[in-house]
Amino acid sequence: MNRIGFWVVSLLLLLAAASSVLFVVDERRYGVVYHLSEISRVVKQPGLHVKWLPAPFQTVDYLDKRLLTLESPSLEPTLTEEKQWVVIDWYVRWRITDPEAYIRSVGRTEEAGAAQLGRVVRSAFQEEVNRRTVRQLLSEDRRGLMQDVLRQVSESVGGSPVEGSKPASDAASATSAEQPVAQDGVQAAEAKVELDEHGQARVKLSWGIEIVDVRITRVDYSKDITESVFKRMEAERTREANRLRSEGQAEGERIRANADRQRTETLAAAYREAQEIRAQGDSAATETFARAYSQDPDFAQFYRSLQAYRSSLGKPGDVMVLDPNESEFFKAMRTPGAEGRRP
Structure with a gap:
């Protein structure tokens, strides 16, 4: 039993000693061995390497060799x-x-x-x-x-x-x-x-x-x-926006003025044409009435009086204060035989 313990302790001591003098250098790094803070050697090849003395007599640092x-x-x-x-x-x-x-x-x-x-x-x-x-x-x-x-x-x-x-x-x-x-x-x-x-x-x-x-x-x-x-860019953009806005307003005013002018011209032309048509119609009506009234003047006078009565007395609430004996307005009603001339 003591012999087994001896070998176990010896193995542990051996591993401890090996770990203190062995070190591994990665392929991406350099290994630098220091002896009492002085550079002893530089290991550039990757793998397992040996240093002759354990720490703190000899230590190992690493530097990156990559980009x-x-x-x-x-x-x-x-x-x-x-x-x-x-x-x-x-x-x-x-x-x-x-x-x-x-x-x-x-x-x-x-x-x-x-x-x-x-x-x-x-x-x-x-x-x-x-x-x-x-x-x-x-x-x-x-x-x-x-x-x-x-x-x-x-x-x-x-x-x-x-x-x-x-x-x-x-x-x-x-x-x-x-x-x-x-x-x-x-x-x-x-x-x-x-x-x-x-x-x-x-x-x-x-x-x-x-x-x-x-x-x-x-x-x-x-x-x-x-x-x-x-x-400065903001000021330039603001100035440009104001310029475009003013140009747009001016263009809008020009378009509105042009539209108003066209509307006025169109309305004037339409009004002028309507007046011409109305004048032609009034002229034709006058000629027609003149021909009709020339055939029977008394009846024409009586018919006009009836139209005047209808326009003056045809609305509810109309009040007229006239002297029926002296007013020319009721002449048709005072004319003998007026009842026989009504259509």
Whole structure:
């Protein structure tokens, strides 16, 4: 029984020891082995690997080797060549190609690289936008802007100038700048020495990353300018609407005036024609009455008197105050034989 317990404990200790020195590197990541916070080696091949000492003497961190995307972190307005403020949205595709240089220059995490890269890209966009107009930013010319930003950012992350310069005579000794420089507990990157146009040596540090692409997703005016543009557009649309409305009212008045004129002309023509027809009818009636009355004048006079009586006394409530003996109105009633002449 004791022998079984011994083997079980031994197996557990063996597994614990193996787990403290074995680690797995995913195919999407780099494995970085640290020995007392110093980079010991970088594992790029996926699979099971061994470190010689357990934690905390040796630890393992991981960095993503896939293509990473960095979007513009803030909407800070940028001044164009024509002194107008615009807001640009952009994104950058980048990847870590040299984990050791990346850690020594930037930091141990992808977030550290994204933060520093964001500042570099934003500065490059500001510099390039300052040399261009809004029309160029909104046209096909912005392809050149993206290419210039890509080139500038690639040069920056490929080697950032360190403050201070050295004479050319000290360039040989400057090559010893490969010495590590402490940076938050991590050694600095190996330095490269280049001579500028004045014959002076400049020390440059590589970030260990590759900039794959830089793209612009949106170009817009700043909020204040956008509001003023909207107000100006609203005023222009209101002015155009008022113009169209006034033109419509004027057209409506013209149409109504034309219709009134046509109505007046039509009514006048109809009235004139009606008067002509009425005049012709009255003339014909007068001629007919004249012919009829010429045959028997007395009867015609008597008939007209009856029509006058009917029109004057035919309505209920009509009252006339006349002297029947003297008024000519009742002459037909006083004429002898009038009863015999009634039709």
